[in-house]
Amino acid sequence: MSQPADAKPDETMARIVAAVELGRSGQRGEARDALTALWDRIGADGDAFHRCVLAHYLADLQDSAEAELVWDERALAAVADLTDDRAQRYHSSLQVQGFLPSLHLNLADVHRRLSNTDLAREHLANARDLVQCLPEDQYGAMVRAGIRNVTGALDAGSTHRLDSHP
Structure with a gap:
């Protein structure tokens, strides 16, 4: 997922993407720590797009199904607050x-x-x-x-x- 050339840079998404790539490279613990720190910064009432994407990826980095469930539920809850307009500010196709x-x-x-x-x-x-x-x-x-x-x-x-x- 990349931003259109004319979009304003989204620093939080850049950090999320970097952490996801870290996890995909096998550094699951480091990726989980980075995403958890971002979640703490964003907060449970922060930007719905950031919360949804972050929780979706953070779920996959959990060591237990119970912890994964918590993050999957957070991702679904965040999408309820998300609008197409907000998602499309990151990428026009979303x-x-x-x-x-x-x-x-x-x-x-x-x-x-x-x-x-x-x-x-x-x-x-x-x-x-x-x-x-x-x-x-x-x-x-x-x-x-x-x-x-x-x-x-x-x-x-x-x-x-x-x-x-x-």
């Missing part, structure tokens, strides 16, 4: 509706791993209903594949972390 399938998919997966099958199925149903708003691009394909993988694991009764879904 729409709030496009965030929802992935947020519900992450909640479905973590509830599956916590054996909360009813909640997992509820969030999967939401993800399936909302995925139609995603384009047929790489991101849309990734979310659709995630829905299939989490559905298969849920149907099989698996509570293990999936390789295809961090």
